[in-house]
Amino acid sequence: MAEKRIKIVAFLCNWCSYGAADLAGVSRMQYPADIRIIRVPCSGRVEPRMILAAFREGVDGVWVSGCHPGECHYLEGNYYARRKFVLMANLLSHMGLDKGRIHFSWISSAEATKFARVAREVAHEIVSLGPNEKLVKKAG
Amino acid sequence: MNNYTKNIRKISSNLLEDGRVDLVLGFKRGTLPMASVPGIARTPEEAQGFVWDTNCRLNLANYITDQKEKIGIIAKGCDSRNIVNHIMENKIPRDQVYIIGVPCTGMVDKNRIRALLDDEIKEFKEEGEVILIRGAGQERVLDKEAYLRDNCKICTHRNPVIHDDLVGALVKEQKIEDPFRDVAAIEAMEGEERWNHFEGLLSNCIRCYACRNACPLCYCPACFVDESKPQWIGKGQDPTDIRTFHFLRAYHCAGRCTDCGACEEACPMDIQVRDFTRKLVKDSFEIYGWEPGLTLDRRPPLETFKPEDSDKFIK
Ligand code: SF4
Ligand code: SF4
Numbered sequence: 001m002a003e004k005r006i007k008i009v010a011f012l013c014n015w016c017s018y019g020a021a022d023l024a025g026v027s028r029m030q031y032p033a034d035i036r037i038i039r040v041p042c043s044g045r046v047e048p049r050m051i052l053a054a055f056r057e058g059v060d061g062v063w064v065s066g067c068h069p070g071e072c073h074y075l076e077g078n079y080y081a082r083r084k085f086v087l088m089a090n091l092l093s094h095m096g097l098d099k100g101r102i103h104f105s106w107i108s109s110a111e112a113t114k115f116a117r118v119a120r121e122v123a124h125e126i127v128s129l130g131p132n133e134k135l136v137k138k139a140g
Numbered sequence: 141m142n143n144y145t146k147n148i149r150k151i152s153s154n155l156l157e158d159g160r161v162d163l164v165l166g167f168k169r170g171t172l173p174m175a176s177v178p179g180i181a182r183t184p185e186e187a188q189g190f191v192w193d194t195n196c197r198l199n200l201a202n203y204i205t206d207q208k209e210k211i212g213i214i215a216k217g218c219d220s221r222n223i224v225n226h227i228m229e230n231k232i233p234r235d236q237v238y239i240i241g242v243p244c245t246g247m248v249d250k251n252r253i254r255a256l257l258d259d260e261i262k263e264f265k266e267e268g269e270v271i272l273i274r275g276a277g278q279e280r281v282l283d284k285e286a287y288l289r290d291n292c293k294i295c296t297h298r299n300p301v302i303h304d305d306l307v308g309a310l311v312k313e314q315k316i317e318d319p320f321r322d323v324a325a326i327e328a329m330e331g332e333e334r335w336n337h338f339e340g341l342l343s344n345c346i347r348c349y350a351c352r353n354a355c356p357l358c359y360c361p362a363c364f365v366d367e368s369k370p371q372w373i374g375k376g377q378d379p380t381d382i383r384t385f386h387f388l389r390a391y392h393c394a395g396r397c398t399d400c401g402a403c404e405e406a407c408p409m410d411i412q413v414r415d416f417t418r419k420l421v422k423d424s425f426e427i428y429g430w431e432p433g434l435t436l437d438r439r440p441p442l443e444t445f446k447p448e449d450s451d452k453f454i455k
Contacts, residue, residue: 048373069447079445085453090423091390091394096337106451106455
């Protein structure tokens with residue numbers, strides 16, 4: 001069956017969640033291969049337009065992950081991010097995008113197990129929603 | 141001539157005569173009935189061209205961004221809130237603006253009034269809270285309050301929040317039971333229905349950016365729509381690009397939009413772009429207790445945080 005493979009973009013902060021992905025990898029933990037990782041300096045660096053750009057290019061879901069509150073390498077980047085994400089996710093869903101296509105998490109660099117678990121959850125939810133048709137730029 | 145117009149002219153010419161400002165920003169008569177245009181007066185004589193009526197729908201705060209001269213500005217409630225935004229965002233120092241406040245009882249919805257006559261409106265007259273319109277062989281007398289714009293109907297800051305002078309006595313503020321009924325109605329729809337609602341809304345958008353240009357909040361030297369490396373949105377009429385533009389335009393107004401309605405006023409296609417920003421106005425208020433442009437003493441929601449902000453939606 002030639003099903004379209006689901007693609008998920010994960011914006012992971014350099015200091016925590018990216019480290020967790022790395023640790024999950026070297027620990028040989030299994031997590032879905034649908035996830036493409038983009039390393040960012042901080043979850044606060046992630047702008048709504050980057051997420052929109054990912055959808056435009058045809059991803060089926062987006063996942064943003066950073067350090068736990070209080071543990072940001074830049075002290076407070078994730079606190080700002082949290083406020084940005086609430087308003088952004090609410091507006092996107094208001095405009096009719098499925099809520100399940102955008103995910104956020106806090107994962108420290110030691111939490112490889114949590115990384116693998118959240119990756120499975122995120123992938124599961126997005127796979128069950130199927131390919132995304134909204135906000136995708138079609139050729140032509 | 142109504143008292144507001146008289147006082148606007150008087151205050152403006154005094155300011156210019158005394159050299160207390162270099163120019164005054166106000167409204168002048170447009171070329172059609174029910175139209176006003178932003179205008180500048182640099183001499184007391186020019187200030188005699190200012191008018192005030194219920195068609196001053198644009199927001200003059202749009203024209204003070206990064207200006208170097210001392211500016212007198214006519215400001216109704218919402219405009220004054222955008223001036224507060226500008227001061228807060230370092231777009232102009234407080235002492236560089238002389239705010240001539242206009243206690244406002246609302247601006248009328250030009251489209252609903254135009255729809256009342258079969259033909260073009262040739263004459264528009266306003267007597268207090270009563271409006272008279274005349275077209276070819278037709279005439280109607282209207283109660284102004286029944287024809288207010290949607291944002292004016294639910295406005296709770298009709299009086300200027302800051303001002304150096306006033307053109308009339310303060311007006312009574314409205315008490316609104318359920319100010320976000322419009323947003324709630326969209327929220328109550330199913331996901332697909334909401335998607336289609338905005339699809340329908342945007343189907344006529346010609347990407348002229350008038351909505352962006354009329355908004356005092358949109359002052360970036362390089363707007364994301366014009367950036368090419370990376371290019372965030374394409375240039376054409378692709379529905380995804382249009383949708384992306386509207387999402388980001390609205391989002392950039394998050395925690396800042398005063399619901400002045402200048403965006404809708406400027407749109408040549410009569411698109412209700414406030415449907416996007418209203419959601420953010422509601423969320424900023426309900427989640428962060430924030431109404432933009434009311435005070436210089438608190439920072440806006442996206443510029444600050446509380447450690448105890450909700451984490452509920454985060455895994
Ligand atoms: S987005 Fe529209 S309503 Fe909000 S401040 Fe800008 S022009 Fe006014
Ligand atoms: S002013 Fe109207 S037509 Fe022009 S870009 Fe904005 S919504 Fe589209």
